[in-house]
Amino acid sequence: MNIIACIKVVPEEQDIVVLPSQELSFDKAQWKIGQYDLNALEAGKQLAKETGGTMKVLTLGGDALSKTKIRKDILSRGADDLNVVITDKDLSDSLITAKAISAALKEMGECDLMIFGTGSSDLYAQQVGNQVGTLLDVPVVNEVNVISAQDGSIKVERVLESDVEVLELPLPAVVSVTAEINMPAIPGMRDIMSAGKKPVNELTVDLSSLAQTTEVVSDLAPVQKDRKLQIVKGDTEEMVDALLQFLNN
Amino acid sequence: MSYNNIFVIADTEMSLKELASGAAKLSSKSSTIIFDSSLKSLASSFAVENVYLYESDDSVMIEDYAKMIAEVVQVQNADLVLVSNSVRGKLLAGKLGVYLDTCVVSGISSLEEKTSQRMVYGGAAFRSENLTGGVTVVTSGAGVFELIEPNASEAASVKVISEKPESKIKKIQNQPKQEVVSNIAIAKKVVDMGRGFKEEKDVEMCRELATLLGADLGCSRPVAENNGWLPKAVYIGVTGIILKPELVVAICTSGQVQHMVGINQAKTIVAINKDENAPIFSSCDFGMVGDVYEILPMLIEKLK
Numbered sequence: 001m002n003i004i005a006c007i008k009v010v011p012e013e014q015d016i017v018v019l020p021s022q023e024l025s026f027d028k029a030q031w032k033i034g035q036y037d038l039n040a041l042e043a044g045k046q047l048a049k050e051t052g053g054t055m056k057v058l059t060l061g062g063d064a065l066s067k068t069k070i071r072k073d074i075l076s077r078g079a080d081d082l083n084v085v086i087t088d089k090d091l092s093d094s095l096i097t098a099k100a101i102s103a104a105l106k107e108m109g110e111c112d113l114m115i116f117g118t119g120s121s122d123l124y125a126q127q128v129g130n131q132v133g134t135l136l137d138v139p140v141v142n143e144v145n146v147i148s149a150q151d152g153s154i155k156v157e158r159v160l161e162s163d164v165e166v167l168e169l170p171l172p173a174v175v176s177v178t179a180e181i182n183m184p185a186i187p188g189m190r191d192i193m194s195a196g197k198k199p200v201n202e203l204t205v206d207l208s209s210l211a212q213t214t215e216v217v218s219d220l221a222p223v224q225k226d227r228k229l230q231i232v233k234g235d236t237e238e239m240v241d242a243l244l245q246f247l248n249n
Numbered sequence: 250m251s252y253n254n255i256f257v258i259a260d261t262e263m264s265l266k267e268l269a270s271g272a273a274k275l276s277s278k279s280s281t282i283i284f285d286s287s288l289k290s291l292a293s294s295f296a297v298e299n300v301y302l303y304e305s306d307d308s309v310m311i312e313d314y315a316k317m318i319a320e321v322v323q324v325q326n327a328d329l330v331l332v333s334n335s336v337r338g339k340l341l342a343g344k345l346g347v348y349l350d351t352c353v354v355s356g357i358s359s360l361e362e363k364t365s366q367r368m369v370y371g372g373a374a375f376r377s378e379n380l381t382g383g384v385t386v387v388t389s390g391a392g393v394f395e396l397i398e399p400n401a402s403e404a405a406s407v408k409v410i411s412e413k414p415e416s417k418i419k420k421i422q423n424q425p426k427q428e429v430v431s432n433i434a435i436a437k438k439v440v441d442m443g444r445g446f447k448e449e450k451d452v453e454m455c456r457e458l459a460t461l462l463g464a465d466l467g468c469s470r471p472v473a474e475n476n477g478w479l480p481k482a483v484y485i486g487v488t489g490i491i492l493k494p495e496l497v498v499a500i501c502t503s504g505q506v507q508h509m510v511g512i513n514q515a516k517t518i519v520a521i522n523k524d525e526n527a528p529i530f531s532s533c534d535f536g537m538v539g540d541v542y543e544i545l546p547m548l549i550e551k552l553k
Contacts (some may be wrong), residue, residue, distance in 0.1 A: 013506075020480030024374050054291040076507045092378075093352045094343075123369050123376075124488070126356040130343025134315075141312075142343075145335045155421070162480060166422035167310075179488075180474065214352040217364065219374040224532065225513060231530055233538035235276045240547045243519065246535045247496075 001053035001149055001171075002111045005044040005079070006101055006132070007037035009061050009070055010122040018221040031064040035041050035073060036117030038184035043147060043177045044115045045078025045185075051149045056108065059099055060085040076187035080215035082200045083108055092123065093212035098131035103205045105136070114153065116176040118143065126176070133174030140174040141167060251362045254440035255279035255326045257297075258318065258341065260286060260311060263391065266414035269295040271331055271394030280325065281405075284311045289407055296401035300407040302369070307423065313336055313414035320537060322349060327384055334390035342388045351382040357389050358491065372487035372510030387525060391434030392493055431465065431483045438464035438496045441485055442478075443499025445522065445541070446469040449478050453535070454545050455500065461552040469508045470523065485511035501541055504529030521545075 019025050041078065048055040057067060057079040061188020065084050074211035085104050091097045098130070100118050105114065116129030126142065146157035150168070158165040159178060169175070187195075230246065234237045253357050255272040256278060259265035265281070265288055272279035273295065280299040281292045294299045301321065322330055322345070330349075332342040334356050346353035356542060358375065359366045369376045380387075400512060433439060438461040440453065452466075460465040466483065473484040486508040497515040502508060504520075504527055512518060513532060522534035523540055530536045537544060 013373060016370055016373050018373070023371065054370075092376075094355075095346050095350075095352055098347070121371060121489075124371075125353065126339055127343045127346065127353050127355055130340050131347050131353075134344045134347040140340070140344075141418065142340050152462040155499070158336070163426055164424045165420065166424070168421055170417055211378070212352060213385070215353065215379045215381055217377040217379055219305075219369060219376045220511065221374050222396040222510070225531055228517065228534040229531070230534065231538065233525065236539060236543045236547055239537045239539060240544060240551055243535060243537060243548065244551060245517070 001047060001112045001113060002052040003048050003053060003055045003115060004058055004105065004108065005040045005115045006035075006053060006058045006129070007040060007074070007117065008120040008122070009059055010034045010035045010120060011063055011106045013121070013243055018026050020105055022220040022223065024219055029085045031067070031070055032055070033070075034117060035121040036119055038077070038117070039177050039179055039181050040115045040117040041077045041079070042182045043182040046182065047113070047147060047149060048078070052111070054080045056081050056111070058083045058104055058108065060087065060097065060104065062086065062088060062093070070190070071200055072195040074190040074226050075081065075198045077184070079198065081198055083203055084200060085203050085205050087207055089207045089210070090212065092216050093214050094123065094125045094127035095131055096207075096210045096212050098128050098135055098142065098206050100205060101128065102135040103207075104203050105132070107205065108204050112171040114172070114174045116174070118179055119174055129174055129176035136174065138172050139169040142150075142176040144175040145178045147175065147219050164247060171242070180216075250276050252276040252329045253278060254325060254327045256282060256322050256325070258282045258330065258332045258338070259288070259292070260284060260333050260335055260337050261329055264335065264338070265291060266396055267394050268331045268333065268389060269297070269399075270397040271360070271389060271426065273397055273400070273420070273553070274394060275329065278292055280327075284314075290404070291399065293405040293407055294401050297405045300405050302407055303412045304407045304409055305413075308420055309413060310337075310418060310420065312340045312418060313416040313418075314332040315341055316410070317410070317414055318349035319345050322384065329452060330384065330386045332386060334389045335459040338388055340387050346386050349384055349386065351384050352380070352389070353386040353388060354378060355388050357387055357393060358523060359393065360387060360389070368487060368491070368510060372434045372506050382512050383475050391432075392491065409445075417530065431480070433465040433467045433483050434490050436460055436465035436492075436493065437494050439492055439494050440464045440497070441499040441502060442466065442468040442472055443502030443504070444499055446472070449476065454476050457549055458498070458552070459546060463548060464496070467492070469502050475520060487511065498535070499529060500545070502529055503527045504532065
């Protein structure tokens with residue numbers, strides 16, 4: 001089975017600094033593979049291995065994608081090659097991202113299965129996979145927790161709020177996988193060494209005509225509520241009595 | 250009123266109540282789409298123009314109605330589509346966004362006028378967005394809109410659509426999960442079980458405390474996902490449930506950002522943790538530094 005894992009490179013959350021204005025600063029942020037996209041890569045790697053197929057990776061984003069370090073990191077996780085679209089386009093509207101990815105996928109040629117993570121770990125709209133599948137007019141489902149390859153189709157288990165659905169999707173298809181579908185393997189020395197030799201293709205996709213229907217006003221850290229900060233320690237019974245008194249007031 | 254005509258798409262009774270309440274707040278005109286005939290009378294008891302019942306059966310995935318629904322939304326000139334933030338709701342919303350060629354704003358925390366707010370960067374920030382499309386698709390989970398009582402003077406008419414949607418996907422089986430549906434997102438009081446507990450039977454201690462306080466029991470992500478001690482439906486935090494209750498009692502939670510965004514809109518936070526330096530002690534109202542295995546049994550005893 002020929003697979004394309006679609007992933008996003010995102011700023012490391014721990015490096016995001018909240019400024020006194022409540023705005024966020026990304027100046028010190030390292031870039032990493034989105035947390036949930038690691039599951040997509042792992043799922044693609046396993047399925048490619050099982051079926052004797054291939055896994056390509058597609059990613060789209062800004063200048064951060066020019067760095068060798070992040071490219072190698074992606075390629076050390078089972079990918080045969082990496083396809084990159086570098087753009088300064090604002091990708092805050094998932095439909096714009098989905099259209100751009102669909103265009104890039106067409107450039108890459110045919111494949112059987114496109115795998116996404118449950119959501120990007122920065123914006124987490126959980127929509128790009130759904131929308132890519134719809135744009136390409138192929139079967140698409142989200143929250144897939146098990147994938148098994150069949151002849152010309154896949155059987156998946158999809159986790160809903162109160163039940164688990166077993167579905168059969170003819171290929172080509174698009175799935176978004178859960179964060180629990182697998183435990184992403186940490187790349188070994190050999191994976192890291194061979195990553196440097198794998199091809200990286202820079203794709204050019206014309207995104208100029210894409211217009212978004214939402215406009216970001218601000219990203220502001222939530223204002224901390226003033227808390228009473230009444231902290232007690234020491235004797236258990238005294239603490240419990242103090243709590244009960246606190247709750248009764 | 251912010252919108253001229255809203256379409257609500259509800260896949261459960263709870264989402265119907267929530268979204269219909271939201272629609273009533275945002276517009277004087279709205280319609281409701283349901284897929285379950287048992288929700289018919291509830292849907293039509295809200296003051297809505299029309300109720301559309303897409304009569305599905307077990308072989309149909311409601312997400313496949315997206316194209317048919319998009320046509321209705323266009324014909325009726327709706328300017329907002331409010332969809333439940335469930336797994337099905339999100340897929341349906343994504344498809345609608347494509348068919349209507351507009352943005353989907355997922356998992357909002359608020360919607361006022363034409364500005365939405367939602368959490369981004371793992372809870373580090375709330376993003377405000379102006380929704381500039383002719384129509385916008387929004388998914389909204391529990392607790393976003395305040396519930397109102399159904400207020401129709403006469404029940405709205407129900408249009409039944411029996412045509413089945415096209416689908417390439419074959420449904421083979423449905424296995425119910427052994428999980429209780431939880432209303433924790435709208436609970437007034439919540440006991441929040443953190444990852445610092447030692448064993449599964451500690452859940453009972455937390456549940457007993459919750460019962461005595463009249464609270465619902467929730468947990469942090471690892472307790473549900475790694476330990477499997479509580480259903481995933483009750484984990485609190487950026488990718489789970491965001492609470493706005495009167496009281497949260499957070500026990501053995503360290504206070505990581507991803508978890509705190511789920512509880513820090515609570516009016517009052519009580520924290521119990523043995524680590525004096527746990528970040529939770531800098532964002533609680535009442536904190537107890539001590540051994541939970543001594544504190545909880547005594548607290549439970551005294552509450553009895």
